[in-house]
Amino acid sequence: MPPGRFLSDAEIERLGAFPEHIERGDVIRFFSPAGEDLAFVRTQRGASNQLGIALQLGAVRWLGFIPEDLTAAPPEALAALGEALDVPPRAIFEYAVRAPTRVEHRLLVRAHAGWGGSGVRA
Numbered sequence: 001m002p003p004g005r006f007l008s009d010a011e012i013e014r015l016g017a018f019p020e021h022i023e024r025g026d027v028i029r030f031f032s033p034a035g036e037d038l039a040f041v042r043t044q045r046g047a048s049n050q051l052g053i054a055l056q057l058g059a060v061r062w063l064g065f066i067p068e069d070l071t072a073a074p075p076e077a078l079a080a081l082g083e084a085l086d087v088p089p090r091a092i093f094e095y096a097v098r099a100p101t102r103v104e105h106r107l108l109v110r111a112h113a114g115w116g117g118s119g120v121r122a
Contacts, residue, residue: 052095
């Protein structure tokens with residue numbers, strides 16, 4: 001480990017990813033879109049885009065950031081979103097194969113969630 005660092009690369013990677021487990025209450029609270037959130041998600045074209053946007057919205061509210069690998073989300077979160085959106089959870093593997101789309105969607109999600117450009121909630 002380089003001098004001045006107290007976390008290994010593996011630890012940094014783990015902290016920037018989805019946890020392996022999610023409590024049932026957190027699934028309900030963060031991954032069950034309704035009202036304005038559901039309307040926002042539904043503005044996206046295609047099942048995979050709706051699932052990807054909803055997953056990012058839940059992640060930013062649950063974790064405070066959006067992990068890079070959305071396919072590693074807890075299965076319970078994907079199942080809840082799939083049910084709420086009537087989208088198969090496996091559609092996440094088809095989500096935003098173009099990097100510019102992912103960047104655009106992250107900005108939309110952060111703005112909808114009320115997060116400023118610095119990552120601080122506005």
